[in-house]
Amino acid sequence: MRSDIPVDAPLRPIGGSAALAANHSPMVMPAPRELQLGSGRLPVTTAWSVAVRGHDDAQVRAGFARALRRAEERTGLTFSRLPTGEFSLEGEASRAGFVIECAGPSQTVPTLGEDESYTLEVTAVQVVLRAPTGLGILRGFETLLQLLQADASGWFLPTVSIRDEPRFPWRGLLIDVARHWQPLDVILRNLDGMALVKLNVLHLHLTEDQGIRIESRKYPRLHELGSDGHYFTQEQIRKIVAYAAERGIRVVPEFDVPGHATSWVTAYPELASAPGPYSIERQWTVFDPVLDPTNPAVYAMLDGFLGEMAALFPDAYVHIGGDEVTGVHWSGNQKIQTFIGENDLKDNAGLQSYFNRRVHAILARHGKRLIGWDEILHSDLPAGIVVQSWRGPEGLADSTKRGFTSLLSHGFYINFNEPAGMHYLNDPVPAGTALTLEQQSLVLGGEATMWSEWVSSETIDSRIWPRTAAIAERLWSAQTVCDVSDMYHRLSFVSRRLEEAGLQHESYRDPAIRRLAGDTAAPADLEALRTLVDLLEPVSSRRRTVLQLGYSQFTPLTDLADCARPDSKLARDFANGVAVLVRARDDCATRTEAFSRQLAGWRQAATRLEQGLCVHAPRLQAAAPLAAALVALCDIGQTALQALADKRAPQPGWLQTQFTKLDVAAQSVAATILPMVAPLRLLAVAAAEQDRRTQLSDDDWEQHLLTHGA
């Protein structure tokens, strides 16, 4: 799979300003199905005792120990333990502060559609967590940890009554470990993050043109020649599968065939459709190397390899990719074209269908079901497979209409560095869907996709989190839970919890900034650089591939674009504030003061950078245009704010001049953009045309802003 698919850029959603939102829901994310918040509280102290009722197993006990340890690290409290190191449990539920009531065990490894429901009752004297399975208990622990909070009188849980279960049974995160290798600890800490937001499928994209990232004992040439030594050993895979299972997460491996296969044919050129030799790719685009579906040795190898993998991964599904076959090498091979003719396969697409059917049969023999990207739709495959839609919203409709269970990934491409709010509103089955109820029932859920063209093990957390929590909520919570502002409010809390669980989406940044600034930067230089970085966003991965000439897998990902994070909170809050300001009818002088102060601070930082690091630090010289653009933006904003406060529009022609400057500032520089450009355009229009504001109705003004400001 590659990431540069043609999607229409959605409008940046503008929620209400966080400052204005009065009554947010409790900080739980994903939002539970039913939640009744009381007005009381249950103080959390180390005097608590815990009782387990009903089924009592190792998964629940281990999950409880992990949850309590996280509570300890956050609160500083130490709960009592037995000499064995286990937490002490007592049998007497009526006296216990915390009662866990589990009706029965989960599967040894989690399976699709397993019951994840739970109920949670927090009263002023007791917590009772009930679930039909251990899996539900685990989900309940995560909710409890998010409810845990503090004020001046100490740590407590609010009294609350929750009945919860997921909307979709397949809530996944794909991690591409092939284009940029991601070692074991990246996977493990992201499994912790997934569990925290109740995601339940880790989709490991293990093979690509750039690498085979898993040890094959049957075909060791695969990882020996196709990995630069960077691959998971089978021991590590077992560790990943076990770690995931403990957290109620399935692991679905992907072995992409017949295309995206340069690494396969690097090891086995005799299986290719064109003569070798091959070597693994160091850049990314769609490459031509492809397995030869007319070669019986291909199926023999796949049978052996997939058999080996089937034993390693307990999940019922194996992903075979199946995307982006160019057909160039097939068209250029007379033997293959003859085979197509002799077997009535019509064309290259027919040949791929034939290939898919044979791989389907191989998987079936090994007891596995097939999942593939939406290109496999063209194959004449039996029901029971899963189609993963990535190319457009119509993919999901197509595949469910043909009766296939389906997953949505289109709109969940987190490598595009788009705002969480956009992903959040990307409902697999939106209100007013044209799908029939039966078709709707075929939608299993979706997966966020972390394609790794432009992420290292240092930056990957910042591309996954916290935005993927918004996708997790989309897939767990009801369709009607879709208030973007409320989501962002809760996201800021969940982001803290993710950080506490070991994710590095925040902590990676300061070391990266220090490295970029170099040894001679003063503290004030670093502070200025932090401000600029907070206002930047990295361009999408597909755009960076275009912008960054001469890039390769070896390009160090320690640049400004790597320090910048998607979905700038600073820019978003500013945009939300401006959106309110430009729609207001009242005197906005007092409102403008805070904006003006903020702009002055940003301008000061930009000026310091222009004269300092952008001159002296070789790694920041390319950022000089960004500092200059930020100065220009702040100046536009100050003039506009002053004009609004004065109730006098700037002189004629001013707006056009600002548009020119805004267009310059909107250009990407060093693979980053300044998302502040859009709100400043709005602000400029509102200031220049403030006379029309009084003449127009609210609706007409809104329309005018959209037309001229966006």
Added chain:
Amino acid sequence: MRSDIPVDAPLRPIGGSAALAANHSPMVMPAPRELQLGSGRLPVTTAWSVAVRGHDDAQVRAGFARALRRAEERTGLTFSRLPTGEFSLEGEASRAGFVIECAGPSQTVPTLGEDESYTLEVTAVQVVLRAPTGLGILRGFETLLQLLQADASGWFLPTVSIRDEPRFPWRGLLIDVARHWQPLDVILRNLDGMALVKLNVLHLHLTEDQGIRIESRKYPRLHELGSDGHYFTQEQIRKIVAYAAERGIRVVPEFDVPGHATSWVTAYPELASAPGPYSIERQWTVFDPVLDPTNPAVYAMLDGFLGEMAALFPDAYVHIGGDEVTGVHWSGNQKIQTFIGENDLKDNAGLQSYFNRRVHAILARHGKRLIGWDEILHSDLPAGIVVQSWRGPEGLADSTKRGFTSLLSHGFYINFNEPAGMHYLNDPVPAGTALTLEQQSLVLGGEATMWSEWVSSETIDSRIWPRTAAIAERLWSAQTVCDVSDMYHRLSFVSRRLEEAGLQHESYRDPAIRRLAGDTAAPADLEALRTLVDLLEPVSSRRRTVLQLGYSQFTPLTDLADCARPDSKLARDFANGVAVLVRARDDCATRTEAFSRQLAGWRQAATRLEQGLCVHAPRLQAAAPLAAALVALCDIGQTALQALADKRAPQPGWLQTQFTKLDVAAQSVAATILPMVAPLRLLAVAAAEQDRRTQLSDDDWEQHLLTHGA
């Protein structure tokens, strides 16, 4: 080994102010034996080609690849590679930008005393790195990476001529993975840090009363019952040994016997000297459980176990601990006392000597040499063993006088959280040593000791680094390299390099502070808390054990004392500045202004905390006295500065009142101290007694300050 040994607290060394130090040596640490800095530069560009002359092996190539990757990540440059992913090398040395000339291979795994020397010539056109062994080449890479720097015209190396080799052959870091478990990634990243400062021995303290942290296939009860599941598998040990060897680092395992043995007898109570059952300890002190030296089964087990370990660890040395046997269980066991009598062993000490001799023989059979803590000196052991001195400076003298090769760890106890400058001046063979030349030649070097009573995998880097770099320099560089101010200057650069290599001594702090402050802290609250934390130091590990009532292995190490780091730079710089100020004779009005501004900022932060987080955040309520103390200290400082500026001493009695306040502020709170107390005491004395300044000679004033101010 435990950490609460009775050492005299050394005076905090006061180097010259960093701001005043004019000509620092180049940023290399440890300082090379000979270094001639030129005035030219060699620009570093991706057009560089590299030639390897002479011996060319995998260790050098892999080391080169790692070094170049680190240079890439720091500079953002991408050096050219072959399609295989390897860096391209060319044979033609005369044209190459970088020539590596290695005379011969190193040992497969590094050994004690192996040649680590190298020479480095950087001219305006070429780098030539020469060494007799691959090990020397590796050391040279580290020097080069530290020389690499940038200015406005780009990245370059200064022209320089270096001839370098270590003073001592054994330069170690001990990591105790037993009291608090430290997983694989902690060990690996610390090996990277060790290599960066040319340390060459990782001493793994693998067994303790609190745990057995290694898998034994012969005696699986050891790790099964003695580890809570936290131990290194043999596969992981092989990984550690290989990773270390690639970096020219030996791995010496320690299995502490016959004392510190609660974990051994938890698994095998029949080997104990008193009846069981036992369970592993969760606190730390010196415990009584001890193996029974009169029981043949003890030696049978040790023979089997040490044989298994001897095969796993290729190094010639195995550490048997041998420290802190209380003898209580021996004295209480009639059978053991009878054995002592029958075998003419005299007393418990004689019994331990007997035990040591037998273990020595076992190790010898497995081809290993014995190393132990200085208590083993009492044993009648043959030469060839190594004695590690920890209890006092006289230990090293004692053991070399008896003809034993010896190591110094006394004074390198980094868990005491003392300043780097103190460790730096702790020379194993100081100028004017009473040791004969022959005795001096028996001093192999030393080891920093990271005892883990109060470190988690999150905080451990901040307790090891950057201070251990100062110890590394002490052990590598000449006795005459001992300018504390210059060391601190270079330490700040090395600290950056360590961070870039993946150490988390800086990056762990901000997440820890956010967790401590809680969800409701505003950015300004966090900033105030950062200021306070920067001014704090954690008390020593032994003191914390006394202060923190009811502590255990399970106490979460996420407290204020864990956020605070040893050797506060902010406090040190302040102290250095004050030291200059109070000794000055001239009008210090201008000098006082900067101090006054700094104190005002700190006071503001402290006041904000007093009214904010110290009230509302439950985890910071215990820090309220610190905020109050900081306010008081700042007020004392401001009054003193004003009095100095006005040339008028405060009213009589003022100083005594301040002493009372200073004594309060000197108390530890929440297991932290404010090192600012000492310089403020000096400042108060200088202000109150300024009239005497004019009357006294410089020397007498100095004496007066030391008497009344310290």
